[in-house]
Amino acid sequence: MxxxxxCAIVGVGYTQQGKLPGRSAMSFFVEAAANAVRDAxxxxxxxxxxxTQSGYNQNVAQFHSMEVSxxxxxxxxxxxxxxxxxxxxxxxxxxxxxxxxxxxxxYVVCIFGDNAxxxxxxxxxxxxxxxxxxxxxxxxxxxxQAARRHMHLYGTTHDQLGAVATSFRKNAMDxxxxxxxxPLTLEEYHNSRWVVEPFHLLDCCLVSDGGAxxxxxxxxxxxxxxxxxxxxxxxxxxxxxxxxxxxxxxxPTGAKESGEEAFKMAGITQKxxxxxxxxxxxxxxxxxxxxxxxxxxxxxxxxxxxxGRLEIGGALPTNTAGGLLSESYMTGMLHxxxxxxxxxxxxxxxxxxxxxxIALVSGNGGILASHSTTILRR
Amino acid sequence: xxxxxxxxxxxxxxxxPFFKAAKEHQLVTQQCKDCxxxxxxxxxxxxxxxxxxxxxxxxxxxxxxxxxxxxxxxxPYHPGFRDEVPYNTAVIxxxxxxxxxxxxxxxANEEIKVDMPVExxxxxxxxxxxxxxxxxxx
Numbered sequence: 313m314x315x316x317x318x319c320a321i322v323g324v325g326y327t328q329q330g331k332l333p334g335r336s337a338m339s340f341f342v343e344a345a346a347n348a349v350r351d352a353x354x355x356x357x358x359x360x361x362x363x364t365q366s367g368y369n370q371n372v373a374q375f376h377s378m379e380v381s382x383x384x385x386x387x388x389x390x391x392x393x394x395x396x397x398x399x400x401x402x403x404x405x406x407x408x409x410x411x412x413x414x415x416x417x418x419y420v421v422c423i424f425g426d427n428a429x430x431x432x433x434x435x436x437x438x439x440x441x442x443x444x445x446x447x448x449x450x451x452x453x454x455x456x457q458a459a460r461r462h463m464h465l466y467g468t469t470h471d472q473l474g475a476v477a478t479s480f481r482k483n484a485m486d487x488x489x490x491x492x493x494x495p496l497t498l499e500e501y502h503n504s505r506w507v508v509e510p511f512h513l514l515d516c517c518l519v520s521d522g523g524a525x526x527x528x529x530x531x532x533x534x535x536x537x538x539x540x541x542x543x544x545x546x547x548x549x550x551x552x553x554x555x556x557x558x559x560x561x562x563x564p565t566g567a568k569e570s571g572e573e574a575f576k577m578a579g580i581t582q583k584x585x586x587x588x589x590x591x592x593x594x595x596x597x598x599x600x601x602x603x604x605x606x607x608x609x610x611x612x613x614x615x616x617x618x619x620g621r622l623e624i625g626g627a628l629p630t631n632t633a634g635g636l637l638s639e640s641y642m643t644g645m646l647h648x649x650x651x652x653x654x655x656x657x658x659x660x661x662x663x664x665x666x667x668x669x670i671a672l673v674s675g676n677g678g679i680l681a682s683h684s685t686t687i688l689r690r
Numbered sequence: 691x692x693x694x695x696x697x698x699x700x701x702x703x704x705x706x707p708f709f710k711a712a713k714e715h716q717l718v719t720q721q722c723k724d725c726x727x728x729x730x731x732x733x734x735x736x737x738x739x740x741x742x743x744x745x746x747x748x749x750x751x752x753x754x755x756x757x758x759x760x761x762x763x764x765x766p767y768h769p770g771f772r773d774e775v776p777y778n779t780a781v782i783x784x785x786x787x788x789x790x791x792x793x794x795x796x797x798a799n800e801e802i803k804v805d806m807p808v809e810x811x812x813x814x815x816x817x818x819x820x821x822x823x824x825x826x827x828x
Contacts, residue, residue, distance in 0.1 A: 449767035
């Protein structure tokens, strides 16, 4: 039994993004959820499924999806919270589709929110690990090691990583909710400070406050709702769960298996994709994801991202809202929102991809340890 | 000698043999007695991830290997590293095939290269902890 086209995204919601002091993470969850449900033209009483990914900030409720439901005044038939890092948001949509098809829920809202920019630090480590003793901290270290290997094996350059940053910035400029909207030149990218070399500051995603959510229902129910249904055409997941210090060899990321599954379900190939919304925690992540999805050969991602190919108007518009690098760090939920809005044809006219029919959305978590893919169509 | 400001790794029960050996300037890691798989120290496990055997033993490594990949930290993520930036972290692939995350010492960050041959040396931190580091082989 394939889930191809069985369900659709019928509502999207988001809040302001950026530095928004004084608000709890929960406040972004409930606002984004409410906006998504209103966008779908549904009532609170219609929602019988609530799925969440808790934010990365400290003081996260242990029974998170129940707390969100409580604050929304919803008593869902089906609720759960998930965490496979940055791959989670797509997996929530997949889980929603499975629950709907199984008859466990009719209208499922999938939500992410966080106040990581102003709400305090991430949870402190209970003890000092051996790696921390050597000064190994944060995601940039693991991805930096993988990027360094890629540069060593395939000759990928900083200019090429920079092309990812400048392309996504250009795409963000006409997006009113994007945090980074000033033009970015390759020279400015090179001049941004090193964080963890090989990464400049502008290789790294934003840290953001905000929320984003989507509503999923069956294709049948979607027909009679307010918005143009955006069908879930293909889904895939893969979690190689690499040992962090092993990452960066010639092995593919989870994008390979996850992408193959999603393309197979959708019955299409790379050539049919009109736009991509790729998880871009670092510039390198988007580059290696394009390779492992098969848009170019392994090792040729560097050349592929140059020349404006990823810009709106380019051959493969990618991260049309600016992504995690220039829009906001909503760990992938805004990628899904943007994919839906592009296919509906309702983004700002300056950044609308012409005649967009099929979009590919990726998520990626851990140190290239988990991956998720959703193919959407109008 | 200047005060040691970096965070000192916690000697967990599982890593006691590792720290005991490091104190004696030996680099050890676990190997599965049933299938021969080497287990990275930082995984902190007591079961073979390959064959699920619980029959692991700590073995002394040659201490020789090469740089698999590395970073240069320009941003201190902990106050203990504020005076250390820019500093490196490096994944060493030891001749036995197992990897170990450490620091390269005895050469400038700019001189570090992937595949560069290195060998272990030790930094004595306190009475319980000595840390294996790596220097250019020579």
